[in-house]
Amino acid sequence: MLYSGVKFNKVADMLRGEVNIAIPISDEMFCVYINTLEQFLYTDFIKEQKRAEINVTNSMVIEINNIVPAIDERKPVYEDIMKVYGISGNSRVEYTKSSMTAGRIFYTKPLYWKEGVNLVFSPMLNMVPEMIELIYYARPKLKEPSNMTELEVMVPNEFMTMVYDYMRCEMYKLAVNVTSSTQWANEYNDWMETFTQWITNRNKRYGE
Numbered sequence: 001m002l003y004s005g006v007k008f009n010k011v012a013d014m015l016r017g018e019v020n021i022a023i024p025i026s027d028e029m030f031c032v033y034i035n036t037l038e039q040f041l042y043t044d045f046i047k048e049q050k051r052a053e054i055n056v057t058n059s060m061v062i063e064i065n066n067i068v069p070a071i072d073e074r075k076p077v078y079e080d081i082m083k084v085y086g087i088s089g090n091s092r093v094e095y096t097k098s099s100m101t102a103g104r105i106f107y108t109k110p111l112y113w114k115e116g117v118n119l120v121f122s123p124m125l126n127m128v129p130e131m132i133e134l135i136y137y138a139r140p141k142l143k144e145p146s147n148m149t150e151l152e153v154m155v156p157n158e159f160m161t162m163v164y165d166y167m168r169c170e171m172y173k174l175a176v177n178v179t180s181s182t183q184w185a186n187e188y189n190d191w192m193e194t195f196t197q198w199i200t201n202r203n204k205r206y207g208e
Contacts, residue, residue, distance in 0.1 A: 001048055001072060001138065004157045008034060009148040015167055021175035027145035033170045035142050037163065038154050042139040045199045049082070050138040056129050062119040064134075072151060073138050078114045080136040084121065086110065086129030093129070095121055159198075162191035 012030040019025075042048060052067045069075055084095040098111040103122055112121040121132065140154040141147075153163055169184035 001070070001140065002046065002154055002156050004153040004155055004160055004163075006153050006157065006160060007149060008143050008151055008153055011153060011163065011167070012148065015164065015171065019168055019171045021171060021177065023175050025171055025174070027148060029174070030167070031143040031145060031148070033167050034153065034163070037166050038140045038143075041155065041195075043137070045196060047203065048138045049135055050076075052076075052134045052136065054132045054134070056132055060121050060123055061115070062121070062132055062134070064119055065117060067134075069138065069141075072141050072154070074141045076134075076136045076138070078117065078119055080139070081119065081134055082137060083135035084112045084119070085133040085135075086121065086124075086127065087131040087133060088127050088129050091127055093124070093127060098122075159191065159195050162188060162195055165191060 008030075011034070012025075012027065015030075016025065050069075050073075054062055054067075064076060064078055064081075067076055084097075086093045086095060093110050095110045095112040098106075098113045100113045100115060100120075103111045103113040103120065107122045108124055109122060110124055112119055114120070119134075121129075141151060143151055153160065155163060165184050165188040169181050169188055172181035172184060
């Protein structure tokens with residue numbers, strides 16, 4: 001994960017004192033702003049990878065909701081999963097993403113699919129895994145009024161101006177101040193170009 005070192009309540013307090021609009025911005029609305037931005041950045045650009053190992057008992061169902069993330073991460077969902085491996089002793093098999101229908105027809109092949117909020121994998125005849133390893137994309141824990149003083153903004157500190165510009169844009173948009181909203185949208189877009197290039201180079205350097 002990427003850390004700014006800046007607690008989110010400090011961001012909200014600073015913007016409340018700076019942005020001159022008649023409409024009061026609640027903590028809930030500030031959380032909507034930052035959650036929208038952070039989830040977008042991590043889903044489309046940052047793509048931080050994490051792994052989880054789940055012991056297999058007698059079930060082919062993996063309850064993703066039981067994965068315990070780091071304190072500053074949100075629980076992963078099925079759509080966050082990028083790789084699934086079955087492990088048995090020294091054997092390791094990669095499962096292929098499938099539809100439920102194909103998974104039930106070709107159940108002897110290493111396939112996985114979604115049922116409800118869970119992941120289901122096929123019961124291959126030649127290997128019953130002792131453990132399932134998931135590689136998934138991690139995203140920041142959602143900000144709420146109750147945790148604003150605990151959680152920091154999850155972007156590098158050098159890109160905090162981008163966060164401020166995005167939130168200024170949204171605040172002026174709420175106040176129907178088109179001129180100011182457009183101004184800060186342009187500032188944000190300029191920063192996004194820089195951020196996109198930075199994260200692209202970083203992912204190439206460390207492996208995406």
